[in-house]
Amino acid sequence: MSNHLYWRLYITEGFGASGNLGYYAISEIEMRATSGGADQCNGGTATAHDSYSATYAPSKAFDNLISSTWWASYTNNPVDWIKYAFASAVDVTELAITNRNLTTNYPPKSFKLQWSDN
Numbered sequence: 001m002s003n004h005l006y007w008r009l010y011i012t013e014g015f016g017a018s019g020n021l022g023y024y025a026i027s028e029i030e031m032r033a034t035s036g037g038a039d040q041c042n043g044g045t046a047t048a049h050d051s052y053s054a055t056y057a058p059s060k061a062f063d064n065l066i067s068s069t070w071w072a073s074y075t076n077n078p079v080d081w082i083k084y085a086f087a088s089a090v091d092v093t094e095l096a097i098t099n100r101n102l103t104t105n106y107p108p109k110s111f112k113l114q115w116s117d118n
Contacts, residue, residue, distance in 0.1 A: 004115035004116065005085060009111050011080045011108040026082070027099060029095070032094040047083050
């Protein structure tokens with residue numbers, strides 16, 4: 001790939017059963033320039049299409065704390081996204097997602113990593 005300012009996880013499907021209330025629960029998203037490299041998500045701004053509440057804001061997925069979580073409903077929003085705006089353009093060659101391990105909260109099942117410069 002190449003360097004870009006904005007990177008987002010575009011979520012198209014969750015793991016929950018159809019019609020059941022459920023949430024994406026992502027404790028950490030890391031975007032790395034090299035496989036196994038350092039997380040580059042520092043000093044930027046996180047936004048998302050949806051959040052369960054301010055307690056579970058998008059920034060929680062990029063704070064380097066497994067104990068905090070971004071939650072978003074996949075019942076009300078079958079397509080969702082979470083975006084990170086870097087302070088300067090970066091290249092992302094590896095994505096690491098850590099989910100919160102609860103019975104009704106899951107990582108996304110299907111997603112795309114997208115980028116933009118505006």
